[in-house]
Amino acid sequence: MGYYVSSERMDKIIDELKKEYKIYAPKRFENRGWKPNTDLIRYAEINSVSEIVYDEKSDFSPKEVFYPISQTLLYFTEDKCIESSIDDSKNIILFARPCDINGIKRLDTIFLKNGDKEDNYYKRLRDKIKIFMMECRKGWDNCFCVSMGSNRTDNYSAAVRFEDNGLLIEVKDEEFKKYFSGETSRDFTPEFVQQNQTKVKLPKIDNIDLLRKVYNLKLWDSFNTKCISCGACNTVCGTCSCFDTTDIIYNETSRRGERRRVWSSCMLEEFTTMAGGHKVRETAGKRMRFKTLHKVYDYNARFGGTEHMCVGCGRCSRRCPEEISFSDTINSLSDEIEKISSEEPSSREVNK
Ligand code: SF4
Ligand code: SF4
Known part of the structure; x- marks a missing residue:
């Protein structure tokens, strides 16, 4: 099911969503880039649609939202050890591109399917994530997602195309349909990058x-x-x-x-x-x-x-x-x- 939502309406929906979810998306940090006088685009909590940087590639991937740079596993004293806990009150909406959604699948394999034990510290945050896919139709000059077969995915709760004053959204997950039910219906099926400027030839090592x-x-x-x-x-x-x-x-x-x-x-x-x-x-x-x-x-x-x-x-x-x-x-x-x-x-x- 698809909708057109103006930016103004989307901000109201974000206000509603924020009662139940934290929302993370690529966000601009001015003059924080690694080269002089450049901005840093990295994942952070957002409060309005205008904060989402959708027309530039983020410098960092979304993984830091559910696999933090530094994570406390346990606390200890001389004779006691206490498992760390996380803020359980809200789930997380994550705006991510198809390649990054496929990247999350790779991390799931490494942390959850690599042997007979799941990594609990990864799982407890990962289980909170609901993905809003940011449509990506062109990519950038150093992307090679098509060669890696990671330009497409259907692993998302909703898919979004950003337009100048609003967005088109496909809502697949029942959990989110109530937030968009009053919006203008519009046919929308997300498209994916078909071809990259950069291509790689994968190595064939079979013996x-x-x-x-x-x-x-x-x-x-x-x-x-x-x-x-x-x-x-x-x-x-x-x-x-x-x-x-x-x-x-x-x-x-x-x-x-x-x-x-x-x-x-x-x-x-x-x-x-x-x-x-x-x-x-x-x-x-x-x-x-x-x-x-x-x-x-x-x-x-x-x-x-x-x-x-x-x-x-x-x-x-x-x-x-x-x-x-x-x-x-x-x-x-x-x-x-x-x-x-x-x-x-x-x-x-x-x-x-
Ligand atoms: S390949 Fe990696 S480790 Fe080596 S210089 Fe480049 S960024 Fe640094
Ligand atoms: S191109 Fe491949 S190796 Fe390089 S950052 Fe992306 S996923 Fe990692």
């Missing part, structure tokens, strides 16, 4: 001998000088899930404190440092190899199907201070694999 050769490619060494291991690419990514667990003691002499999980990054030099100082991936090239294969090989090898972890949002390429393009990296990897395969076809199947 263990080839995987070993990929592991030893010279391509990775080129990142030893290019990549500064800042981790910015992981921070803006909607599908990166790595974290550190840290105990905070409230003061030097106290035995009271809390355990937090804090986003981390596989591109940081210290990320794989083990007790005794050994580093599993000691160069930037090895870390780039890990990240790239994780995004376009390992996830798929572990979970099957056709999905890769990367959804092609292009944020990592846009954020990289060294202008390392992730789509170029994937394409270079695929070219190298094609070269190896044409020279020496391998026979042994990877044991997935």
Whole structure:
């Protein structure tokens, strides 16, 4: 069912929705961008439709709404441990684009379907989320969602097309129909990006001998000088899930404190440092190899199907201070694999 809702009416509906939900959407923070005199677009709570930035790509993904940058897991004293709790009073409406909705599905797989236990700290916030899809028909120059098959989704409660003075909305979820029942009916079916300017060729690694050769490619060494291991690419990514667990003691002499999980990054030099100082991936090239294969090989090898972890949002390429393009990296990897395969076809199947 579709409706046309003027911006003025939508603000009134938002007021009503806010009695039951917190509403998060991409929002502008002036002069907070990482380059001088630029704005930052990131997810935050909104109170009116005019606050939603729908015509620019957000710098950060929506994941920080349900997978916070820093999250307290438990509180402890000398002899007691208390599980943290969350504000349970309101559910959350999240405005998100199709690629990011697919990114949420990847995080669901990692936190909820990776082994026989669900991650309770993820689940308790994730269960609150209701998605309002922001229609995305064009994308931007560094998007490659079509190549990754993540340009479409039907996983939403409502879908929205923003127009100059109002919006078209398709409401699928019964829970929200009452808020729009008095509005003007209008046929509306959301459209999706059909083609991106940037395209990637996905690597085809179908046997263990080839995987070993990929592991030893010279391509990775080129990142030893290019990549500064800042981790910015992981921070803006909607599908990166790595974290550190840290105990905070409230003061030097106290035995009271809390355990937090804090986003981390596989591109940081210290990320794989083990007790005794050994580093599993000691160069930037090895870390780039890990990240790239994780995004376009390992996830798929572990979970099957056709999905890769990367959804092609292009944020990592846009954020990289060294202008390392992730789509170029994937394409270079695929070219190298094609070269190896044409020279020496391998026979042994990877044991997935
Ligand atoms: S394009 Fe980059 S930021 Fe976006 S999902 Fe893929 S790896 Fe993550
Ligand atoms: S690829 Fe770019 S953003 Fe990522 S760690 Fe290296 S320099 Fe930083």
